[in-house]
Amino acid sequence: MIKFLIKGLLRDHHRSLFPILIVSFGVLLTTVLYSFINGELNDLIDSNARFDTGHxxxxxxxxxxxxxxxxxxxxxxxxxxxxxxxxxxxxxxxxxxxxxxxxxxxxxxxxxxxxxxxxxxxxxxxxxxxxxxxxxxxxxxxxxxxxxxxxxxxxxxxxxxxxxxxxxxxxxxxxxxxxxxxxxxxxxxxxxxxxxxxxxxxxxxxxxxxxxxxxxxxxxxxxxxxxxxxxxxxxxYDPDETKIIKTNFNSLFSNAGNQYSPLMLTLEDQNELGEYLQYITVLTLVIIGIFLAAMSVVLLNTGLMSGIRRYGEIGVRLALGQSKDQIYKSLLYESALIGFIGSVTGTALGLAVSLYLQEFGIDITETLRNTSIMMSNIIKARISIASFYIGFIPGLLATLIGTALSGIQIFKRQTASLFKEFET
Amino acid sequence: MTDSQIIKVNNLIKDYTMGKQFFRALNDINLSVKTGEFCGLVGPSGSGKTTLLNIIGALDNPTGGDAIIMDKSVNALKSKEAAKLRNESIGFIFQTYNLLPIYTVYENVEFPLLLLKKNKRDREEAVMRALEWVGISDKANSKPNQLSGGESQRVAVARAMVKLPKIVLADEPTANLDAANSHNILKTLQKLNSELKTTFIFATHDEKVIGYLRRKIILGDGKVIDDININ
Structure with missing residues (x-):
């Protein structure tokens, strides 16, 4: 049966190639977007630390x-x-x-x-x-x-x-x-x-x-x-460790009553970097969240379209004795395979693009001509461990959820109407 | 139900609700079908033949009364049990063939055996035998879009027969075929009926089909008007 379903996937491009392309594209963009923002964030921390704030x-x-x-x-x-x-x-x-x-x-x-x-x-x-x-x-x-x-x-x-x-x-x-x-x-x-x-x-x-x-x-x-x-x-830069060191140092050496006593600050305490980093982190999550929501909607729509296209096939399968559960499961297996292939492809391509941007970056010298923020003229992506799963997991889940939601229609279908449907 | 009675319908009623009103599609139907019969539910559109075929095929439940299919009450069947009954014992032939377009003829016919989890060798034997029955084994690797209407319906017959079902339900199987193809298909079905003792039940108002039936159950306004045996 699995072989039969795989044959169907390979032969019907509407069922496999297009969803895989959509998933791959979405995962690619998510991976690149994340790596890019991660690169910017790290560059911001790195530049500020090296030139100004230290850790x-x-x-x-x-x-x-x-x-x-x-x-x-x-x-x-x-x-x-x-x-x-x-x-x-x-x-x-x-x-x-x-x-x-x-x-x-x-x-x-x-x-x-x-x-x-x-x-x-x-x-x-x-x-x-x-x-x-x-x-x-x-x-x-x-x-x-x-x-x-x-x-x-x-x-x-x-x-x-x-x-x-x-x-x-x-x-x-x-x-x-x-x-x-x-x-x-x-x-x-x-x-x-x-x-x-x-x-x-x-x-x-x-x-x-x-x-x-x-x-x-x-x-x-x-x-x-x-x-x-x-x-x-x-x-x-380890935010937690620096906070511990700061607290320890200040309790030992700093005296609020003596203005010449030393005071330790973390990177985030300086130049409003803490707020900025929080802002970027939230912004990253929001952008990726919106992106994933949009991808999920597209995949849900793809699932629905596929369900409409395969209405006849599903009807025949019901009439021939496949239960609704079995059909629903087979659709989920198909979508898991599509989601997996799409997510692997998208992640691989996303990492390749991110690697290029990590090595060569994008020159924004002209844009920064009048800025006072400490950041590199060349913005670069940075691949981290999260780059490997930030697009992959949502890509797989979005495909599965899209199919799971669209597949519910199978359970609403009246087997009693099958003959009538087939006549039209 | 005696051993030879494969289908027994008792006081069967089927109502459809239409808004606040209901429509009685089947009204107190009583009939029985013996193993190996080649019979038809005959009547005009709206007479209830497809509704009755649905219930016999465990695709629908009656509102009242009962249908006993191979000793199983349709009323008592859960959705999965109904699917199992269809899978194991009932073959369907549709008016519009309903072949799966992305699969070859061979794969279309093989599909019911996959649902029955038959091994590869058994499947191969059964599929080739079924294709030979309908005289289309040379088209095994063709896709449905490469077949004529008559050939497509032959594949549909092979798909219905491949698992050697006890009952085959055919809803207007020749409606989309010309006279020559219709007769070919009907002769094939007749031959399979006599060789395999499969019970065939047609829903039809096509005179070509009616001419081949050995029993005509005439329906009108949801009731059995007449039941004619031709020997």
Missing amino acids: LKIMTRAYNTMASQMPNDLALTEVEKLILSLNIRYPDYDWTARIKFVGLLDVPDENGETKAQNPIFGLAVNLFGKNSKEGERLNLAKSIVRGHVPEKPREILISEEFAKRMNTVIGHPITLLSTSSGGAIAVQNFIVCGTVKFGAAVMDRGAMIADLSDLQYTLEMPNGASEILGFNKKNY
């Missing part, structure tokens, strides 16, 4: 209240001691200090006169530390457009876009004008050793990367830092 961040309480102004007069002190303590208490995380600053970059001409001057956002990271992963974390080597990564003190990188705007020549000196932690004017000469494309519009518009010790010296912050960032050594 965890420590600042002084006072700095935190005015973090957007980068008030280095309220920065952390005795940073090495604190990092040592963090490494012992939370060894699964890599702890690193950074200084964020703003200032003016002055490009002199051959006579030492100002040729161009532009405001800049700066990030000082541990570039030369023995075990530092900051260069790798900021992907500096691969982001170099011209020149090379800093190899010695006072060498800096600036964004390529900024360098072009300032007519900066690689290897030439450049002057940073900023404010020291004591509130005085800080002036320091640097050599532009290279330009980079960060891949995040907000950085590419005008940012410089320098070594932490250079900026500690320039801004008069010995053993100080704007913030200490913690990165999960598995390179994975």
Whole structure:
């Protein structure tokens, strides 16, 4: 009987090919959509973590209240001691200090006169530390457009876009004008050793990367830092674990009465990322939910159409002695097979498209030209374990439910009308 | 019911409700059919012949009275039991053939045996034998859309006969056939009746069919008007 049903499926394209195409297409779109949103979500977390928030961040309480102004007069002190303590208490995380600053970059001409001057956002990271992963974390080597990564003190990188705007020549000196932690004017000469494309519009518009010790010296912050960032050594943001660490750290080190005491925040506590991530998660579920509902309706309709097409066949089968239960079950078996084949095909194609988008992505540089959000210029999909079942299970269920609902008509059918139906 | 009585209908009534009113399609029908009869329910449209055929075929239940088919009361049959009875003991021939279009002639005839869970060898033997009975074994691999009307009805006959049912119910089996094909089909059915002792019951008002019947149960307005045996 199974062979008989399979023959029917293979020969009747309306019964097999078209439903399989519909299921495959729906599952493909669901898989790609999910992988794409997943990629975006992960990129958002990753970009923010790498450039700004870390998976965890420590600042002084006072700095935190005015973090957007980068008030280095309220920065952390005795940073090495604190990092040592963090490494012992939370060894699964890599702890690193950074200084964020703003200032003016002055490009002199051959006579030492100002040729161009532009405001800049700066990030000082541990570039030369023995075990530092900051260069790798900021992907500096691969982001170099011209020149090379800093190899010695006072060498800096600036964004390529900024360098072009300032007519900066690689290897030439450049002057940073900023404010020291004591509130005085800080002036320091640097050599532009290279330009980079960060891949995040907000950085590419005008940012410089320098070594932490250079900026500690320039801004008069010995053993100080704007913030200490913690990165999960598995390179994975774990919201639950970070919350536990935050609570533990703050209960041990943070004092609400002391504005210079350290305060730990998770990635989600910063830049309204928590709300944003929740929003995207809900949005993802809503989009996929709507999509699946639409797919279910289409499949239900396909089932109904198939039921109408096969009205005569089902009548003959009833007359020849197949019970309604048996016919209903056979339709469910058929739809399970169709749903399975369609879902496997759709998932395979969806993963293939997602893999392509994971590797190459879509360039949205122009769209992000004026945005301040920290996200990549190239949006990429990301295949996760859920990508393998997010379309597959609903594809299979939608097919089965569609058939189950449309097949109920079989039970409503009057066998007494069969002869009359066959005459028409 | 005696051994030779395969069908016994007692005081059978069938009413159809039409809104708040009801329509009596069968009114106190009493008859019995013996094994191996070649008989017909004869009458004009609306006389109740198809309704009676439905009840004998366990496709419908009576409103009153009873129909005993092979010692089984149609009234007492549940849906699955009725399906089992049709599956095992009753063959149907329809006016419009109703072959499954995506299957070959062979597969169409094989279908009732699949429902009976016969093994492959038994199925092959039975199908080829049935196709030979109706003289269409050369068309075994054809699809229904490649057959003429007469050939299609022969396949339908083979499908009805392949499981060697005790009873074959035929509703206007020649209505869509020309005279030559009608006579061919009827001769085949007559031959099968005499060779296999299968009981044939026709519902018809076609004179060609009536001419072949050995018993005519004349229906009119839901009642048996006459019951004529021709020997």
